[in-house]
Amino acid sequence: MGAFRVEIRVMPRASLLDPQGQAVEHALHALGFAEAANVRVGKHLVLEVTAPTKEEAAVRARTMCDRLLANPVTEDFSVAVDTAGRPEGSPLG
Protein backbone atom coordinates (compact mmCIF):
# COMPACT_ATOMS: atom_id res chain seq x y z
CA MET A 1 0.00 0.00 0.00
CA GLY A 2 1.20 3.48 -0.78
CA ALA A 3 -0.24 6.96 -0.64
CA PHE A 4 -0.63 8.43 -4.10
CA ARG A 5 -1.00 12.12 -4.80
CA VAL A 6 -4.08 12.55 -6.96
CA GLU A 7 -5.04 15.68 -8.88
CA ILE A 8 -8.67 16.10 -9.93
CA ARG A 9 -9.97 18.75 -12.30
CA VAL A 10 -13.72 19.41 -12.32
CA MET A 11 -15.00 21.76 -15.04
CA PRO A 12 -18.45 22.92 -16.13
CA ARG A 13 -19.50 21.06 -19.28
CA ALA A 14 -18.59 22.80 -22.51
CA SER A 15 -22.23 22.93 -23.62
CA LEU A 16 -23.39 24.75 -20.47
CA LEU A 17 -23.26 28.42 -19.54
CA ASP A 18 -20.65 29.21 -16.91
CA PRO A 19 -21.75 32.34 -15.02
CA GLN A 20 -18.63 32.36 -12.84
CA GLY A 21 -16.43 32.22 -15.93
CA GLN A 22 -18.38 35.07 -17.54
CA ALA A 23 -17.99 37.17 -14.38
CA VAL A 24 -14.23 36.58 -14.38
CA GLU A 25 -14.03 37.41 -18.09
CA HIS A 26 -15.87 40.71 -17.57
CA ALA A 27 -13.57 41.56 -14.66
CA LEU A 28 -10.50 40.80 -16.78
CA HIS A 29 -11.79 43.04 -19.58
CA ALA A 30 -12.51 45.81 -17.06
CA LEU A 31 -8.88 45.57 -15.91
CA GLY A 32 -7.66 45.95 -19.50
CA PHE A 33 -7.07 42.30 -20.39
CA ALA A 34 -8.91 42.48 -23.71
CA GLU A 35 -6.97 39.42 -24.94
CA ALA A 36 -8.82 37.09 -22.56
CA ALA A 37 -11.80 35.15 -23.93
CA ASN A 38 -13.86 32.05 -23.28
CA VAL A 39 -13.04 31.94 -19.57
CA ARG A 40 -14.33 28.92 -17.69
CA VAL A 41 -13.94 28.31 -13.98
CA GLY A 42 -13.92 24.94 -12.29
CA LYS A 43 -12.43 23.22 -9.27
CA HIS A 44 -9.01 21.70 -8.74
CA LEU A 45 -8.63 19.16 -5.95
CA VAL A 46 -5.40 17.66 -4.68
CA LEU A 47 -5.59 14.72 -2.30
CA GLU A 48 -3.72 11.69 -1.07
CA VAL A 49 -5.25 8.28 -1.80
CA THR A 50 -3.93 5.17 -0.07
CA ALA A 51 -4.14 2.21 -2.45
CA PRO A 52 -2.15 -0.88 -3.49
CA THR A 53 -1.36 0.48 -6.96
CA LYS A 54 -1.46 3.68 -8.95
CA GLU A 55 -4.25 2.27 -11.11
CA GLU A 56 -6.35 1.42 -8.04
CA ALA A 57 -5.81 4.93 -6.68
CA ALA A 58 -7.14 6.35 -9.98
CA VAL A 59 -10.17 4.05 -9.86
CA ARG A 60 -10.98 5.13 -6.30
CA ALA A 61 -10.55 8.80 -7.18
CA ARG A 62 -12.91 8.44 -10.14
CA THR A 63 -15.45 6.80 -7.85
CA MET A 64 -15.14 9.76 -5.45
CA CYS A 65 -15.88 12.08 -8.37
CA ASP A 66 -18.92 10.05 -9.38
CA ARG A 67 -20.27 9.95 -5.83
CA LEU A 68 -19.42 13.40 -4.48
CA LEU A 69 -16.90 15.65 -6.18
CA ALA A 70 -18.50 16.24 -9.57
CA ASN A 71 -22.09 16.83 -10.63
CA PRO A 72 -22.69 14.33 -13.46
CA VAL A 73 -25.31 16.56 -15.07
CA THR A 74 -23.31 19.78 -15.24
CA GLU A 75 -19.64 18.92 -14.83
CA ASP A 76 -16.86 16.85 -16.39
CA PHE A 77 -13.83 15.68 -14.46
CA SER A 78 -10.37 14.32 -15.13
CA VAL A 79 -8.09 12.45 -12.73
CA ALA A 80 -4.28 12.34 -12.73
CA VAL A 81 -2.23 10.22 -10.32
CA ASP A 82 1.43 10.97 -9.59
CA THR A 83 3.66 8.10 -10.68
CA ALA A 84 5.44 7.83 -7.36
CA GLY A 85 3.52 6.64 -4.33
CA ARG A 86 5.18 6.82 -0.93
CA PRO A 87 5.32 4.20 1.81
CA GLU A 88 2.64 4.66 4.46
CA GLY A 89 3.80 6.87 7.32
CA SER A 90 6.52 8.73 5.42
CA PRO A 91 6.15 12.50 5.11
CA LEU A 92 4.25 13.99 2.19
CA GLY A 93 6.49 15.42 -0.51
Place this chain on the structure above:
Amino acid sequence: MGAFRVEIRVMPRASLLDPQGQAVEHALHALGFAEAANVRVGKHLVLEVTAPTKEEAAVRARTMCDRLLANPVTEDFSVAVDTAGRPEGSPLG
Protein backbone atom coordinates in the same frame (compact mmCIF):
# COMPACT_ATOMS: atom_id res chain seq x y z
CA MET B 1 -1.17 36.65 -33.29
CA GLY B 2 -2.80 33.44 -32.17
CA ALA B 3 -5.24 32.41 -29.49
CA PHE B 4 -3.59 30.13 -26.93
CA ARG B 5 -5.49 27.89 -24.58
CA VAL B 6 -4.24 28.61 -21.07
CA GLU B 7 -4.88 26.49 -17.98
CA ILE B 8 -4.47 28.12 -14.58
CA ARG B 9 -4.45 26.29 -11.27
CA VAL B 10 -5.00 28.32 -8.10
CA MET B 11 -4.53 26.48 -4.80
CA PRO B 12 -4.56 27.56 -1.15
CA ARG B 13 -0.98 27.84 0.15
CA ALA B 14 0.35 24.67 1.76
CA SER B 15 0.96 26.43 5.06
CA LEU B 16 -2.65 27.62 5.39
CA LEU B 17 -5.74 25.84 6.62
CA ASP B 18 -8.16 24.89 3.85
CA PRO B 19 -11.67 24.71 5.33
CA GLN B 20 -13.23 23.67 2.02
CA GLY B 21 -10.73 20.84 1.67
CA GLN B 22 -11.45 19.69 5.21
CA ALA B 23 -15.18 19.72 4.53
CA VAL B 24 -14.68 17.60 1.39
CA GLU B 25 -12.41 15.20 3.30
CA HIS B 26 -15.04 14.73 6.03
CA ALA B 27 -17.71 14.12 3.41
CA LEU B 28 -15.51 11.54 1.66
CA HIS B 29 -14.91 9.73 4.95
CA ALA B 30 -18.63 9.77 5.69
CA LEU B 31 -19.22 8.11 2.32
CA GLY B 32 -16.71 5.36 3.19
CA PHE B 33 -13.64 6.69 1.38
CA ALA B 34 -11.31 6.21 4.37
CA GLU B 35 -8.32 6.12 1.98
CA ALA B 36 -8.65 9.85 1.19
CA ALA B 37 -6.46 12.28 3.14
CA ASN B 38 -4.97 15.78 2.93
CA VAL B 39 -7.69 17.05 0.60
CA ARG B 40 -7.17 20.57 -0.70
CA VAL B 41 -9.56 22.44 -2.96
CA GLY B 42 -8.64 25.23 -5.33
CA LYS B 43 -9.75 26.70 -8.62
CA HIS B 44 -9.05 25.62 -12.17
CA LEU B 45 -9.48 28.20 -14.92
CA VAL B 46 -9.35 27.58 -18.65
CA LEU B 47 -9.24 30.55 -20.98
CA GLU B 48 -8.13 31.71 -24.39
CA VAL B 49 -5.41 34.35 -24.54
CA THR B 50 -4.64 36.14 -27.81
CA ALA B 51 -0.92 36.86 -28.01
CA PRO B 52 1.96 36.90 -30.54
CA THR B 53 3.73 33.92 -28.93
CA LYS B 54 3.14 31.16 -26.41
CA GLU B 55 5.60 32.79 -24.02
CA GLU B 56 3.78 36.12 -24.21
CA ALA B 57 0.46 34.35 -23.53
CA ALA B 58 1.98 32.82 -20.38
CA VAL B 59 3.29 36.21 -19.24
CA ARG B 60 -0.14 37.80 -19.72
CA ALA B 61 -1.85 34.94 -17.88
CA ARG B 62 0.53 35.30 -14.94
CA THR B 63 -0.21 39.03 -14.84
CA MET B 64 -3.94 38.20 -14.74
CA CYS B 65 -3.27 35.94 -11.75
CA ASP B 66 -1.30 38.65 -9.97
CA ARG B 67 -3.96 41.29 -10.60
CA LEU B 68 -7.21 39.34 -10.19
CA LEU B 69 -7.30 35.57 -10.27
CA ALA B 70 -5.18 34.62 -7.25
CA ASN B 71 -4.88 36.12 -3.79
CA PRO B 72 -1.14 36.63 -3.26
CA VAL B 73 -1.45 36.26 0.51
CA THR B 74 -3.35 33.00 0.61
CA GLU B 75 -2.98 31.29 -2.77
CA ASP B 76 -0.35 29.93 -5.15
CA PHE B 77 -0.94 29.57 -8.87
CA SER B 78 0.56 27.78 -11.85
CA VAL B 79 0.04 28.53 -15.53
CA ALA B 80 0.25 26.12 -18.46
CA VAL B 81 -0.13 27.16 -22.10
CA ASP B 82 -1.03 24.70 -24.85
CA THR B 83 1.75 24.40 -27.43
CA ALA B 84 -0.50 25.00 -30.40
CA GLY B 85 -2.07 28.40 -30.88
CA ARG B 86 -4.72 28.85 -33.56
CA PRO B 87 -5.05 31.64 -36.12
CA GLU B 88 -7.46 34.37 -35.06
CA GLY B 89 -11.04 33.70 -36.14
CA SER B 90 -10.71 29.92 -36.49
CA PRO B 91 -12.96 27.77 -34.29
CA LEU B 92 -11.82 26.73 -30.81
CA GLY B 93 -10.63 23.13 -30.61
